[in-house]
Amino acid sequence: MSSAKTSSVTAAHSVVEPSPASRRIAGALVILYALVTLVPLAWIFLTSIKSPPDSISYPPKILFTPSLEGYCNLFTTRTRQTPDYIAALPPPSGVCDAVTRERNMVIAGPSNFLPRFTNSLIIAFGSTFLAVSLGTLAAYGFSRFKVPLADDLLFFILSTRMMPPIAVAIPIYLMYRQLGLSDTALGMMLLYTAVNVSLAVWLLKGFIDEIPREYEEAAMIDGYTRLQAFFKVVLPQATTGIAATAIFCLIFAWNEYAFASLLTSGSAQTAPPFIPTIIGEGGQDWPAVAAGTTIFLVPILVFTILLRKQLLRGITFGAVRK
Amino acid sequence: MTDHTLAPKKPRRPFFLRRGPMEALAVALIALGFLMLFQPFALVLYTYSFITLLAGTLMFTIVSKFPE
Amino acid sequence: MTASHDTFSDKMADAAVRATPEPLATRVRGLSDRAIAWLFIAPTIALLLAINIFPLFWAIWLSFTNFRANRPNAAVRNVGLDNYSRILNDPDIWASMQTTAHFVFWTILLQTVIGFALAWLIDRKFRGHAFWTTLILIPMMLSPAVVGNFWRFLYEPQIGLFAYAVSFVSGIPTSDIQMLGNVHLAPWAIIIVDTWMWTPYVMLICLAGLRSIPDYIYEAAEVDRASPWRQFWSITVPMALPFIMLAVLFRGIENFKMFDMVNLLTGGGPGSTTEVASIALKRDAFEAWATGRSSAFAIVLFVAVFGLANIYVKALNKVKQR
Numbered sequence: 150m151s152s153a154k155t156s157s158v159t160a161a162h163s164v165v166e167p168s169p170a171s172r173r174i175a176g177a178l179v180i181l182y183a184l185v186t187l188v189p190l191a192w193i194f195l196t197s198i199k200s201p202p203d204s205i206s207y208p209p210k211i212l213f214t215p216s217l218e219g220y221c222n223l224f225t226t227r228t229r230q231t232p233d234y235i236a237a238l239p240p241p242s243g244v245c246d247a248v249t250r251e252r253n254m255v256i257a258g259p260s261n262f263l264p265r266f267t268n269s270l271i272i273a274f275g276s277t278f279l280a281v282s283l284g285t286l287a288a289y290g291f292s293r294f295k296v297p298l299a300d301d302l303l304f305f306i307l308s309t310r311m312m313p314p315i316a317v318a319i320p321i322y323l324m325y326r327q328l329g330l331s332d333t334a335l336g337m338m339l340l341y342t343a344v345n346v347s348l349a350v351w352l353l354k355g356f357i358d359e360i361p362r363e364y365e366e367a368a369m370i371d372g373y374t375r376l377q378a379f380f381k382v383v384l385p386q387a388t389t390g391i392a393a394t395a396i397f398c399l400i401f402a403w404n405e406y407a408f409a410s411l412l413t414s415g416s417a418q419t420a421p422p423f424i425p426t427i428i429g430e431g432g433q434d435w436p437a438v439a440a441g442t443t444i445f446l447v448p449i450l451v452f453t454i455l456l457r458k459q460l461l462r463g464i465t466f467g468a469v470r471k
Numbered sequence: 472m473t474d475h476t477l478a479p480k481k482p483r484r485p486f487f488l489r490r491g492p493m494e495a496l497a498v499a500l501i502a503l504g505f506l507m508l509f510q511p512f513a514l515v516l517y518t519y520s521f522i523t524l525l526a527g528t529l530m531f532t533i534v535s536k537f538p539e
Numbered sequence: 540m541t542a543s544h545d546t547f548s549d550k551m552a553d554a555a556v557r558a559t560p561e562p563l564a565t566r567v568r569g570l571s572d573r574a575i576a577w578l579f580i581a582p583t584i585a586l587l588l589a590i591n592i593f594p595l596f597w598a599i600w601l602s603f604t605n606f607r608a609n610r611p612n613a614a615v616r617n618v619g620l621d622n623y624s625r626i627l628n629d630p631d632i633w634a635s636m637q638t639t640a641h642f643v644f645w646t647i648l649l650q651t652v653i654g655f656a657l658a659w660l661i662d663r664k665f666r667g668h669a670f671w672t673t674l675i676l677i678p679m680m681l682s683p684a685v686v687g688n689f690w691r692f693l694y695e696p697q698i699g700l701f702a703y704a705v706s707f708v709s710g711i712p713t714s715d716i717q718m719l720g721n722v723h724l725a726p727w728a729i730i731i732v733d734t735w736m737w738t739p740y741v742m743l744i745c746l747a748g749l750r751s752i753p754d755y756i757y758e759a760a761e762v763d764r765a766s767p768w769r770q771f772w773s774i775t776v777p778m779a780l781p782f783i784m785l786a787v788l789f790r791g792i793e794n795f796k797m798f799d800m801v802n803l804l805t806g807g808g809p810g811s812t813t814e815v816a817s818i819a820l821k822r823d824a825f826e827a828w829a830t831g832r833s834s835a836f837a838i839v840l841f842v843a844v845f846g847l848a849n850i851y852v853k854a855l856n857k858v859k860q861r
Contacts, residue, residue, distance in 0.1 A: 307848070
């Protein structure tokens with residue numbers, strides 16, 4: 150409001166150019182909002198470097214001695230031992246060893262976090278590669294050729310992404326059970342590819358539409374076939390679009406929980422259904438959960454910053470190009 | 472499609488064969504279906520919400536093929 | 540337009556091949572544009588048919604039977620419309636729809652109001668607005684499941700930061716701020732997290748809408764001495780409306796089928812106060828194993844989402860034309 154008022158008072162000042170005062174107020178409000186919404190994220194990180202007693206103290210501690218216990222607990226399983234037993238052990242071989250012994254425990258072995266995290270990596274990257282490859286081809290087809298029923302096919306492709314995951318999960322669960330794809334990385338990869346390919350087609354069609362046809366036509370006059378023109382002219386031109394699309398697909402596959410929690414339980418389980426199950430003695434081990442969450446979120450933070458210019462396009466299926 | 476000569480002043484098709492009004496009607500039907508699905512007042516409205524939604528959705532799919 | 544282009548490019552290609560009889564160029568020449576189009580599109584369509592459409596039809600078939608996934612060997616009987624009639628007359632499922640409605644209504648209202656206000660403020664283009672906008676966008680890129688899980692910690696009445704902050708501001712003892720345990724507060728707990736997470740989404744699309752309004756319209760209004768209040772309601776809001784609709788529809792679809800965040804925050808509890816449709820469906824399908832009946836439920840949800848998706852695509856096209 151404030152900006153609008155000032156602009157009407159100073160008649161020479163156009164509404165299009167907000168006054169400095171209104172800008173400052175707007176800036177202050179936006180920064181306030183940003184800081185408040187970032188508190189939970191900061192808290193995730195802070196909790197991950199707290200010791201368990203610090204993490205559950207009241208009032209919540211902002212100043213504390215950082216501890217690696219959360220990260221140690223995330224990657225290991227531990228067993229409780231008597232102080233005599235621990236005293237008799239050789240000196241600790243690492244930070245985690247020492248931290249664990251202070252709690253009268255010894256490291257029994259690695260936890261499931263690393264395999265689950267690896268599953269997430271394999272499934273997310275695999276499905277992204279497949280979705281973007283298929284999506285690029287299909288997008289080129291829709292962009293350059295007169296495909297019969299193109300609008301209907303495109304709508305059909307998009308509508309598959311809108312399906313409620315739980316509704317699709319029932320028959321997929323049965324189908325995968327029949328095919329032996331339950332709880333396999335391949336099954337999850339195919340599923341995420343199918344969900345992501347719709348986004349990939351829609352986004353990439355927009356990107357390819359923007360590449361002038363004249364480039365290919367020139368290439369074809371020079372003796373390239375249509376396929377060569379596609380691989381040697383269109384693909385290099387579409388690199389930015391393909392990269393942006395790939396990151397969107399990656400983020401979806403990385404974050405997905407509903408299918409993962411219903412269709413995987415053991416060997417192919419990804420990190421999202423695993424992280425909530427991290428428990429310590431007497432309930433949830435919050436520093437370990439926070440540590441897992443932090444490690445899980447860092448790639449997304451990096452991608453978000455890389456993608457910031459393409460975000461709008463991605464979340465509107467390419468409709469808003471700015 | 473090919474024989475569109477001059478745009479006639481009066482639409483030749485009756486309104487129930489034109490896309491605009493029929494699409495609006497289908498959207499209204501879907502919206503009504505959601506209201507019936509979500510309302511807390513009468514179970515019978517909830518019971519018939521599905522058929523309303525289905526009708527609206529099918530209608531939308533069909534009428535989106537109509538010319539403007 | 541595309542047809543004429545194809546014949547044109549065919550001629551071009553023919554001419555090119557005749558002009559430069561390079562062996563590589565002629566080898567793949569046999570593929571017509573039509574063949575390439577189908578070759579490029581077919582894999583995507585095939586994948587979607589296998590992973591999305593086939594299961595969907597299977598679910599439709601199952602919805603007319605009494606099949607139970609935990610008893611695959613029991614005789615499967617066709618029960619006609621029984622499942623649908625049970626789903627559509629079940630007061631518990633009706634209640635889950637109202638829970639969903641409450642969640643969808645409040646999240647959309649809050650996200651639209653806050654998101655639009657933020658976009659309007661950011662559009663003042665204060666110094667550093669790009670940086671703060673990127674920071675604000677971070678929550679929406681994160682995994683709702685993993686971050687939702689961490690919110691359980693923030694919501695803990697005795698040790699959580701949220702309860703502490705609320706009690707610090709309002710003076711209510713933290714033991715009364717049982718966000719996840721109190722039947723009145725739990726629905727709001729999930730609304731708060733969803734709003735925190737997805738307001739940036741609405742903000743980003745609204746911002747695009749505000750930026751799509753050409754300056755000369757405001758300048759003309761200024762010449763006509765329209766008050767800022769009037770300008771806001773007769774220019775800003777109507778011109779940005781297609782974008783707001785886009786955001787509202789997409790959030791509506793997503794929240795109508797919301798599963799992951801609610802499943803981790805409350806799991807539908809306490810009691811069934813936050814049992815949104817997807818949670819009710821999951822309980823029916825994967826806990827009660829009433830596969831036939833839950834398939835009917837899934838189809839009901841699917842039809843509702845499909846109807847919204849139709850409208851969403853219409854809105855997408857409207858925005859695209861801008």
